[in-house]
Amino acid sequence: MLDLLILLLLTLAVAIGYWLGRRSKLATKSGTVSGVQAHYIRGLNYLLNEQQDAAIDTFMEALEVNAETLETHLALGNLLRKRGEVSRAIKIHQNLLARPGLSYEQAQQVQLELARDYVKSGLLDRAETLLQELVPEVQPALRTECLEYLIEIYRDEKEWLKGVETINKLAGRRFTRLPDEWRIIQGHFYCEAAAEAIACDDYLVARRHLRSAVDVDKSSARSSLLLAELEQRLNHHEEAIKALKQVPQQQPQYISEAITLLGKSYSVLTKDQDFQNYLQVLQRDHADWSIRLAIAHFIERDEGVEAAALYIGEAIQESPSLRAVGQMLALQLSSMGSATGSASESIQMADQVIRHLQSRAPQYRCKRCGFSGQRMHWLCPGCKTWASIKNIQ
Numbered sequence: 001m002l003d004l005l006i007l008l009l010l011t012l013a014v015a016i017g018y019w020l021g022r023r024s025k026l027a028t029k030s031g032t033v034s035g036v037q038a039h040y041i042r043g044l045n046y047l048l049n050e051q052q053d054a055a056i057d058t059f060m061e062a063l064e065v066n067a068e069t070l071e072t073h074l075a076l077g078n079l080l081r082k083r084g085e086v087s088r089a090i091k092i093h094q095n096l097l098a099r100p101g102l103s104y105e106q107a108q109q110v111q112l113e114l115a116r117d118y119v120k121s122g123l124l125d126r127a128e129t130l131l132q133e134l135v136p137e138v139q140p141a142l143r144t145e146c147l148e149y150l151i152e153i154y155r156d157e158k159e160w161l162k163g164v165e166t167i168n169k170l171a172g173r174r175f176t177r178l179p180d181e182w183r184i185i186q187g188h189f190y191c192e193a194a195a196e197a198i199a200c201d202d203y204l205v206a207r208r209h210l211r212s213a214v215d216v217d218k219s220s221a222r223s224s225l226l227l228a229e230l231e232q233r234l235n236h237h238e239e240a241i242k243a244l245k246q247v248p249q250q251q252p253q254y255i256s257e258a259i260t261l262l263g264k265s266y267s268v269l270t271k272d273q274d275f276q277n278y279l280q281v282l283q284r285d286h287a288d289w290s291i292r293l294a295i296a297h298f299i300e301r302d303e304g305v306e307a308a309a310l311y312i313g314e315a316i317q318e319s320p321s322l323r324a325v326g327q328m329l330a331l332q333l334s335s336m337g338s339a340t341g342s343a344s345e346s347i348q349m350a351d352q353v354i355r356h357l358q359s360r361a362p363q364y365r366c367k368r369c370g371f372s373g374q375r376m377h378w379l380c381p382g383c384k385t386w387a388s389i390k391n392i393q
């Protein structure tokens with residue numbers, strides 16, 4: 001199968017050949033075409049000798065830049081960037097900008113490509129400057145693209161508030177409501193800023209960012225989890241519980257993130273019974289294993305390990321879970337104490353197998369790209385999607 005780059009170079013060769021054919025009558029009048037012809041033949045030779053780099057340089061030099069050929073130049077630059085040859089893509093785009101004959105709009109298109117090259121090569125500052133210059137100048141379609149790239153840059157640079165401002169510009173006119181997908185991202189940017197403030201014990205600023213997060217995205221369970229973390233740091237456990245109780249209504253998929261924090265605050269307040277009552281209410285509406293395991297913990301404490309193992313065993317029949325099977329076996333082993341015999345040995349063996357499987361099984365997975373790991377990421381490291389990672393039950 002032909003490599004895409006070679007295919008594109010052949011297309012370039014054909015384009016130059018066609019152009020030379022059209023211009024051949026003028027060749028004798030000026031030296032221009034004969035110069036191009038020499039480049040063309042040299043480029044073909046490089047291609048035949050599989051010297052692709054030299055072929056690219058030669059063809060780019062030979063092919064005139066105009067409305068018809070610009071797409072070919074841009075396609076080659078794009079292809080090189082995708083192949084990871086970013087410095088070569090940068091060279092092509094910089095050369096294009098230096099050529100006369102580009103219209104104002106075409107030059108802006110090339111500048112956007114150059115900004116993409118800078119992003120890809122990690123030169124985020126340069127990309128940011130270029131895109132900021134472009135935003136007020138370009139046509140609406142390109143403007144959106146520039147803003148989206150800027151938002152990615154601010155995300156990667158962790159410039160959360162600049163990111164929020166840039167998303168606002170996507171709405172265009174003032175008071176135009178942003179699409180929900182952007183409001184959700186804004187919510188995460190505010191949450192990131194709040195998490196940083198909490199880490200620095202700057203609770204006033206953190207509260208402000210968390211309020212903004214809810215303003216832009218009412219269903220931001222992450223803002224409730226962060227608020228609870230903040231309140232717990234201040235020993236405000238009633239407030240922490242109040243915040244955590246929002247999570248099931250906001251985004252039930254994050255209940256498991258709230259359960260441990262709830263347990264901590266209820267425990268500090270010595271309100272275990274209230275926690276148990278709340279878990280029972282939750283269990284009626286949500287089939288989440290973190291709720292059941294928390295209930296099992298109380299059953300074990302109040303009624304013993306056998307009752308807890310029985311409770312989990314019944315729940316497993318409704319909704320199978322590797323984690324729950326592990327918990328049940330651990331409880332059964334614990335109820336057997338130092339008993340020996342074939343039943344005890346079988347359970348021990350099953351327990352070991354489950355532990356082994358659990359140590360290899362990820363706890364979290366991205367529903368978009370399948371990235372998996374042992375800890376929660378709000379931004380998927382694989383596909384860079386917000387809130388696509390969920391706890392695997």
Ligand SMILES: [Zn+2]
Nearest residue numbers: 366369380383
């Ligand atoms: Zn992903």
